Amino acid sequence: MTTINDVKIIDLPKILDERGNLSFAEQSKHVPFEIKRTYWLYDVPGGECRGGHAYRENQEFIIALSGSFDVVIDDGREKRSFTLNRSYYGLYVPQGLWREMENFSTNSLALEFASIHFDDNDYIFDYEEFVKLKKDGRL
Numbered sequence: 001m002t003t004i005n006d007v008k009i010i011d012l013p014k015i016l017d018e019r020g021n022l023s024f025a026e027q028s029k030h031v032p033f034e035i036k037r038t039y040w041l042y043d044v045p046g047g048e049c050r051g052g053h054a055y056r057e058n059q060e061f062i063i064a065l066s067g068s069f070d071v072v073i074d075d076g077r078e079k080r081s082f083t084l085n086r087s088y089y090g091l092y093v094p095q096g097l098w099r100e101m102e103n104f105s106t107n108s109l110a111l112e113f114a115s116i117h118f119d120d121n122d123y124i125f126d127y128e129e130f131v132k133l134k135k136d137g138r139l
Contacts, residue, residue: 001137002096004075007082010061014088023088025113031061032092037114040065044104051100054124056139059115060099063090067108074098076134084110096139098130 012030015022027035041050051071062071068085075097082091085105093099101110116122124130124139133139 001134001139002075002094004073004078004080004097006094007073007080007097008092009082010090010092012063012088012090021088025061025063025090027113030090031113033059033061033115035061035113035115036117039112039114041101041104041110041112042108044069044108046104046106048104049100049102050104050110052125054098054130054139055095056122056124057095057116058119058122059095060093061090061113062093062101063087063111065109065111067105069104069108069110070102072100072102074100076131096134098124098127 010030012023012025025031044050062084064084065087068083071082071084071091073080073082073093084091
């Protein structure tokens with residue numbers, strides 16, 4: 001069963017240059033899965049939250065390309081908040097965990113890599129259902 005201890009901050013390569021710095025992420029090296037989908041969140045109004053769900057199968061890797069935001073991870077027993085505010089590290093979130101994103105700074109940009117193609121059936125939007133699936137060992 002996936003727990004909050006499976007969530008990891010992963011450092012990405014950082015190449016410093018007086019003309020501007022560069023970082024990158026490679027699948028199966030820095031991102032610990034094959035990337036099937038990429039999406040980004042931007043123009044999130046002040047005070048709004050994103051996420052509010054769990055995935056049955058999908059794994060994510062989240063990078064704050066610009067600005068900052070918090071990712072709150074919940075495994076049904078424990079919650080932990082991770083602040084993302086640098087473009088040279090990312091947060092690995094395995095499947096089976098509830099996630100919410102909050103405290104978006106002005107002009108923040110969140111880049112997310114996913115391990116599966118979009119699938120409506122992979123989402124769990126009801127927190128009580130999520131907790132029950134975790135307790136039953138089905139997630």
